[in-house]
Amino acid sequence: MRKTAKLISTATSAVILLGCLTLAPATSVVAASAVEDGKKLAFNRKKGNCLACHAIKGGKLAGNIGPPLISMKARFPDKAKMRAQIWDSTRSNPNTMMPPFGRHKILSESDINKITEYIYTL
DSSP states (O other): OOOHHOOOOOOHHHHHHHHHHHHHHHHHHHHHHHHHHHHHHHHHHTOOOGGTTTOTOOOOOOOOOSOOOOOOOHHHHHHHHHHHHHOOGGGGGGGGGSTTTTTTSSHHHHHHHHHHHHHEEE
């Protein structure tokens, strides 16, 4: 009986390990895709248009109204706070010039999530 329990335990561990290994590449591919999509949106003059106000590495004709988007993990250790800033920056600064992308439905929730993923890598 003991041998059977050990065999089942080993088999279960192997199945869990294999399951994790097969999910890991898919997760990283999805994350990489969201970052790439977010970059396209941030650089798109008709969508996110982050370059209108912010300097971003690799961006052309960047604005200087807002701060340069660098060291974002240090500035926003909590990614949710950074997303909230993109969604509606007037909550933390009523006098901001940054448009409330989410509150005014300038960008979809999905677009804001993708831009957040990209900006957080800077």
